[in-house]
Amino acid sequence: MTKMKAIQKQLQREIQSYTRGGVPIPLELLQAPRIDYWVAEVRRRGQEFVLVVAGDVVKHPDMDDGASIQTSAVVWWDRHNRFFRTVNRLYVLGLKAGITGGVRQ
Numbered sequence: 001m002t003k004m005k006a007i008q009k010q011l012q013r014e015i016q017s018y019t020r021g022g023v024p025i026p027l028e029l030l031q032a033p034r035i036d037y038w039v040a041e042v043r044r045r046g047q048e049f050v051l052v053v054a055g056d057v058v059k060h061p062d063m064d065d066g067a068s069i070q071t072s073a074v075v076w077w078d079r080h081n082r083f084f085r086t087v088n089r090l091y092v093l094g095l096k097a098g099i100t101g102g103v104r105q
Contacts (some may be wrong), residue, residue, distance in 0.1 A: 014076070032089070039096075054069065073086060
Protein backbone atom coordinates (compact mmCIF):
# COMPACT_ATOMS: atom_id res chain seq x y z
CA MET A 1 0.00 0.00 0.00
CA THR A 2 1.38 3.41 -0.92
CA LYS A 3 1.77 6.14 1.69
CA MET A 4 -1.04 8.20 0.08
CA LYS A 5 -3.43 5.23 0.12
CA ALA A 6 -2.60 4.60 3.79
CA ILE A 7 -3.31 8.26 4.61
CA GLN A 8 -6.61 8.14 2.71
CA LYS A 9 -7.62 4.92 4.50
CA GLN A 10 -6.83 6.44 7.92
CA LEU A 11 -8.75 9.62 7.03
CA GLN A 12 -11.71 7.51 5.91
CA ARG A 13 -11.70 5.63 9.25
CA GLU A 14 -11.56 8.90 11.20
CA ILE A 15 -14.45 10.47 9.28
CA GLN A 16 -16.54 7.32 9.71
CA SER A 17 -15.89 7.57 13.45
CA TYR A 18 -16.83 11.27 13.51
CA THR A 19 -20.11 10.59 11.67
CA ARG A 20 -21.02 8.18 14.49
CA GLY A 21 -20.31 10.83 17.13
CA GLY A 22 -16.71 9.85 17.78
CA VAL A 23 -14.03 12.38 18.62
CA PRO A 24 -10.25 12.20 18.57
CA ILE A 25 -8.72 10.72 21.71
CA PRO A 26 -7.63 13.30 24.33
CA LEU A 27 -3.92 12.80 23.52
CA GLU A 28 -4.55 13.62 19.84
CA LEU A 29 -6.38 16.79 20.83
CA LEU A 30 -3.57 17.81 23.20
CA GLN A 31 -0.95 17.29 20.50
CA ALA A 32 -2.92 18.94 17.68
CA PRO A 33 -2.12 22.48 16.57
CA ARG A 34 -4.61 25.06 17.89
CA ILE A 35 -5.91 27.96 15.82
CA ASP A 36 -6.88 31.12 17.69
CA TYR A 37 -8.68 34.20 16.32
CA TRP A 38 -9.96 31.98 13.54
CA VAL A 39 -12.43 32.54 10.77
CA ALA A 40 -13.83 29.95 8.40
CA GLU A 41 -13.79 31.06 4.79
CA VAL A 42 -14.83 29.61 1.45
CA ARG A 43 -12.05 29.95 -1.12
CA ARG A 44 -11.76 29.07 -4.77
CA ARG A 45 -9.22 26.33 -5.47
CA GLY A 46 -9.02 25.72 -9.18
CA GLN A 47 -12.48 24.79 -10.43
CA GLU A 48 -14.00 24.16 -6.99
CA PHE A 49 -14.70 25.98 -3.76
CA VAL A 50 -13.36 24.74 -0.43
CA LEU A 51 -13.72 25.63 3.23
CA VAL A 52 -10.49 26.77 4.88
CA VAL A 53 -9.67 28.21 8.30
CA ALA A 54 -7.48 31.28 8.77
CA GLY A 55 -6.05 32.35 12.11
CA ASP A 56 -3.07 32.31 14.43
CA VAL A 57 -1.60 28.86 15.04
CA VAL A 58 0.09 27.39 18.12
CA LYS A 59 1.92 24.02 18.29
CA HIS A 60 2.08 23.53 14.52
CA PRO A 61 5.06 21.32 13.63
CA ASP A 62 6.10 23.52 10.68
CA MET A 63 5.16 27.03 11.92
CA ASP A 64 6.22 29.36 14.71
CA ASP A 65 3.70 29.88 17.51
CA GLY A 66 1.48 32.85 16.69
CA ALA A 67 2.03 32.63 12.93
CA SER A 68 -0.97 33.56 10.79
CA ILE A 69 -1.96 30.67 8.56
CA GLN A 70 -4.65 29.48 6.20
CA THR A 71 -5.25 25.74 6.29
CA SER A 72 -5.72 23.40 3.40
CA ALA A 73 -9.30 22.36 2.62
CA VAL A 74 -11.37 21.24 5.60
CA VAL A 75 -12.71 17.68 5.23
CA TRP A 76 -14.49 17.48 8.61
CA TRP A 77 -15.86 20.12 10.98
CA ASP A 78 -16.92 19.14 14.50
CA ARG A 79 -20.51 20.23 15.07
CA HIS A 80 -19.57 21.59 18.51
CA ASN A 81 -16.73 23.75 17.06
CA ARG A 82 -14.04 21.93 19.05
CA PHE A 83 -11.89 20.65 16.18
CA PHE A 84 -11.68 20.21 12.43
CA ARG A 85 -9.73 17.95 10.10
CA THR A 86 -7.88 18.55 6.87
CA VAL A 87 -6.31 15.77 4.81
CA ASN A 88 -2.97 16.61 6.42
CA ARG A 89 -3.84 17.06 10.09
CA LEU A 90 -6.24 17.58 12.96
CA TYR A 91 -6.63 21.11 14.39
CA VAL A 92 -8.19 22.30 17.63
CA LEU A 93 -10.28 25.46 17.49
CA GLY A 94 -9.34 28.14 20.03
CA LEU A 95 -10.83 31.61 20.34
CA LYS A 96 -12.90 32.70 17.37
CA ALA A 97 -11.97 36.03 15.75
CA GLY A 98 -13.88 38.92 17.30
CA ILE A 99 -14.24 37.23 20.69
CA THR A 100 -12.10 38.27 23.65
CA GLY A 101 -12.47 36.70 27.07
CA GLY A 102 -15.75 35.11 26.09
CA VAL A 103 -17.33 38.48 25.24
CA ARG A 104 -18.37 39.15 21.64
CA GLN A 105 -16.97 42.43 20.33
